[in-house]
């Protein structure tokens with residue numbers, strides 16, 4: 001006899017835009033986010049018995065996303081996600097877990113004649129700031145913060161040699177290659193017991209400071225590390241994030257290795273375009289390498305995911 005093994009439901013791709021107006025200075029600040037909110041709890045009968053009495057309509061969930069954005073600050077996103085998730089537990093006794101994903105899109109203040117403009121912004125890249133919040137009656141507020149789609153490239157300072165060579169190997173070793181990736185970096189906060197604990201961390205700027213720190217560690221390490229491999233460079237980034245953000249238990253990365261292949265042009269008038277003469281490369285759309293890791297504070301437990 002089949003049984004419902006797991007279930008969650010809600011609204012995805014809810015687009016929200018909020019303007020904060022400082023009446024004194026006339027400076028406005030904008031936030032654009034995409035929100036997903038999925039609920040779990042005693043909702044089984046809605047699947048198995050057509051019992052809609054346990055269903056908070058996904059349309060109501062969408063409305064709640066907007067109302068909570070009006071009632072509360074939306075920055076930092078960790079705090080907004082917590083307010084939103086906690087609302088569902090406080091309001092509906094049969095809901096036991098709220099899973100909230102918030103993606104914040106970039107709107108960076110424009111400078112005009114060297115001065116920050118009070119109400120004009122630019123989308124400077126597809127990079128996003130993300131939060132995955134799991135708010136539950138038993139586990140408190142579990143927050144995972146991340147940076148996604150931060151696209152970077154270095155034209156030297158990256159090698160890859162010493163790897164397994166056997167009858168499947170074509171790739172030549174290299175001591176100088178192009179390295180490019182879309183950074184997806186996540187750091188998981190030690191669970192917060194109450195919403196008040198999240199409010200305190202937000203007031204102390206812990207979430208914004210961690211995001212700033214992670215972002216600069218990523219940019220500095222990517223740029224300055226004489227990379228032996230994607231694996232080793234990402235591990236160095238994780239170590240530093242764990243060092244500077246003590247409230248974080250694990251730090252991890254998912255990095256595509258976006259290949260830029262050398263191109264042999266010797267067929268045309270003997271042109272030299274490989275090795276130390278390489279100038280024109282061929283960016284690859286796919287396939288790409290995909291390298292992941294998660295580093296935890298305590299003695300290494302290698303989670304196979």
Ligand SMILES: O=c1[nH]c(=O)c2[nH]c(=O)[nH]c2[nH]1
Nearest residue numbers: 160171228229230231257289
């Ligand atoms: O940094 C790298 N790690 C790999 O595991 C790998 N494999 C590969 O073909 N190129 C690379 N580069």
